[in-house]
Amino acid sequence: MNHTSLRTPCFIFDEAEFERGISGFRDALETRFDRVGIGYSVKTNSLPYALRQARELGCMAEVVSHDEYQLARHCGFSPDRIVYNGPMKSKETFLEAVAGGAIVNLEAKREIEWLRELPAGRHYNIGIRLNINISHISPEDADGHDDNSRFGFSDESSEFTDALQTIQAMPDIRLAGLHIHRTTHSRSPRFYERSVEYAAGIIKKYNLSLDYLDVGGGYFGIFPNKPTFADYAEAFHASLQRHDLANLRIIVEPGNALTASPFAFLSEITDVKQIDSRTRIITTDGSRNDIDPFFRKTDYLKEILPADTDRPAEPLQIITGCTCLEYDRLFTLTDAPRLEPGDRILYHNVGAYTMTLSPQFIRLWPRVYAVSRDGNITEVRRPSRAADLITLDN
C-alpha cells in the first residue's frame, strides 16, 4: 500500500484481513457444530464502518451497554442479531432486546425483575452469565490463587440457584442459554476445554434444556505459533461431546482476535531535537493515547518509512507523541539511521482496545481510512473537530 497519499495521523483498516479472521473463526466452528454465532465485540473496536462490515459478513454485534446497543442498531443490526451482555444495560434496551429475539445474558439482579415488565401473552428466551473463578477450574491459566470474577451469577454461592428458581417461576420466560466469558492471559484452548466442561456440569446439575452456550471471547487471532481457531473450536467440542451436548448452538464473542490485526496506525515525524550529545527527541503527530491507552506497551510491531536511507546512524532516538505528557514516549531506537521530519511510522496490529479507549486529550480522534479488498483506499471517518464537541452543548 502506498501511504504517501494518506494524511496523518490516521488508522488504516484492512478489510481483507478483517474478513479473513471472521471467516476463519466461522469455518472452524461450522466444521464441528451445526449452529454457530459470532458476536463481534463492539467494545473492542466500535468504528461504525467496521461494525457494518461485520454485519455484512454475518456477525452479530456483542454489546454491553445502552450506548453500544444503540450504536449497533444505528449500524443496521436488528435486535435478533444482537448479543446483549454486561451490567450496564438500560431497562428500555433490555426489554426491546428480549422482545426482539436478541441473545440477552442476565448479568444484574435488577434485570431479572425487569423481565416482569415484558408484555404478557408471549414467551421469551433469556440467557444467564455464570460466574467463573479461573483458579478453581483451570489453575494453570489463573492470575494468582483466587482469579475470581465480578461478573455472572455464582454456583459457588446460592446466587445461581436463586436466579434460576426466580426465572423458572416466571411462566413466560424460558432459560435458553448460558454465558461463560473469561479472558485468560494464556488465551489457551485448555482453559476453554475446562470452562466448557464446567458449564456442561452446570447444565447437567440443573437439568437445563438450553439452545445455546455463549463461550465469550479471549482468543488469539491468526498468528504463527499460536493456537488456531480450530484449536479453540475443538476444545469446546471435546467437552460438549463428553456430555452429549454438542448439539448446542455455540456463540463466540471475539474481540482482540478479530480487531487487532486489521488495523494499523500511521504517524509522521513533525520535529527533531538534540537534547544532549547523544539523545535525539523525535516528535510525531501520533500519541500513545492512540495505540497504547493503558500506557503499558514498551514496543510495537512497526515500520519506519522510508525504510531504506543512507543517513548516518544516531546513538539514541526517542520517538515521542504529540501530547504534552512527558511520558508520551512510544519507543526508542539505538544506533539506527537518523530520523527526519516527514518520515513516517506505521504501527501494525493496533485495532483492539485502542480506538475505543482513546481520550479526547489535546488532539481529538484521528481519521480512519479503509483499504478495500481490491486495494482502494477511502476515508471512512474524518478526524473529530472542536466543533463536534460544541454540538454536545445543551
Ligand SMILES: Cc1ncc(COP(=O)(O)O)c(C=O)c1O
Ligand atoms: C463479555 C465479553 N465478551 C467478549 C469480550 C472480548 O474479549 P477478547 O477481546 O479478549 O476476545 C469481552 C472483553 O472484555 C467481554 O467482556
